[in-house]
Amino acid sequence: AQSVTQLGSHVSVSEGALVLLRCNYSSSVPPYLFWYVQYPNQGLQLLLKYTSAATLVKGINGFEAEFKKSETSFHLTKPSAHMSDAAEYFCAVSRSAGNQFYFGTGTSLTVIP
Amino acid sequence: DAGVIQSPRHEVTEMGQEVTLRCKPISGHDYLFWYRQTMMRGLELLIYFNNNVPIDDSGMPEDRFSAKMPNASFSTLKIQPSEPRDSAVYFCASIQGATGFDEQFFGPGTRLTVL
Numbered sequence: 001a002q003s004v005t006q007l008g009s010h011v012s013v014s015e016g017a018l019v020l021l022r023c024n025y026s027s028s029v030p031p032y033l034f035w036y037v038q039y040p041n042q043g044l045q046l047l048l049k050y051t052s053a054a055t056l057v058k059g060i061n062g063f064e065a066e067f068k069k070s071e072t073s074f075h076l077t078k079p080s081a082h083m084s085d086a087a088e089y090f091c092a093v094s095r096s097a098g099n100q101f102y103f104g105t106g107t108s109l110t111v112i113p
Numbered sequence: 114d115a116g117v118i119q120s121p122r123h124e125v126t127e128m129g130q131e132v133t134l135r136c137k138p139i140s141g142h143d144y145l146f147w148y149r150q151t152m153m154r155g156l157e158l159l160i161y162f163n164n165n166v167p168i169d170d171s172g173m174p175e176d177r178f179s180a181k182m183p184n185a186s187f188s189t190l191k192i193q194p195s196e197p198r199d200s201a202v203y204f205c206a207s208i209q210g211a212t213g214f215d216e217q218f219f220g221p222g223t224r225l226t227v228l
Contacts, residue, residue, distance in 0.1 A: 032214060043117070043204055043219030044156075051214065090156065094214075100146070100169055103156040 002027045002093045006104035014112045019078040021107050023091035032094040033074045035065055039087045086111045117207045117220035125226045131193040134223045136205030144208040147180055147190050151201045195227045
């Protein structure tokens with residue numbers, strides 16, 4: 001079975017500070033892992049994905065995530081937060097292409113000026 | 114491409130009425146997913162199709178829910194009869210499986226309110 005746990009439903013950071021959003025996964029097979037961003041009243045947008053290639057994955061808007069098998073983690077980071085990063089972020093896992101995604105409960109990121 | 118198109122964007126209906134949500138995926142994409150999002154339960158997969166064929170409908174909550182994909186460019190999610198607990202935002206997602214999930218897009222959602 002696959003699942004993800006996002007630690008912290010709300011995270012606040014100051015503008016210019018490091019963003020760290022945590023995601024731990026559970027999977028019986030090598031997983032595909034994803035991070036999505038959702039702005040108010042919009043659908044989800046793919047930020048980045050891990051599909052068993054490089055463990056450090058770079059995505060859009062300056063975000064990146066590192067797959068750590070030993071820690072079963074896939075935390076999302078950004079060196080310097082921008083006001084426009086304020087949104088809801090979702091981590092998701094899938095077993096393989098053509099299988100369903102399992103989403104975490106989301107983390108709401110607030111950026112303080 | 115205009116992206117994934119969902120209609121209507123907002124729907125307000127009364128309990129017991131039939132509701133039909135529509136989705137037009139991106140041309141050339143072979144997977145289509147229907148999700149429901151609520152504050153209480155987050156994002157839930159309802160059903161997904163591959164090449165217009167339903168693959169997994171285990172997330173469909175009850176027989177009141179049904180989904181069809183008559184062709185590659187159109188899918189519907191129907192609720193009959195609707196209940197207040199069906200109030201949620203319903204998302205459709207379109208994915209090109211051959212790209213290894215690079216090509217995946219969510220629609221803007223339909224906000225359903227059942228009174």
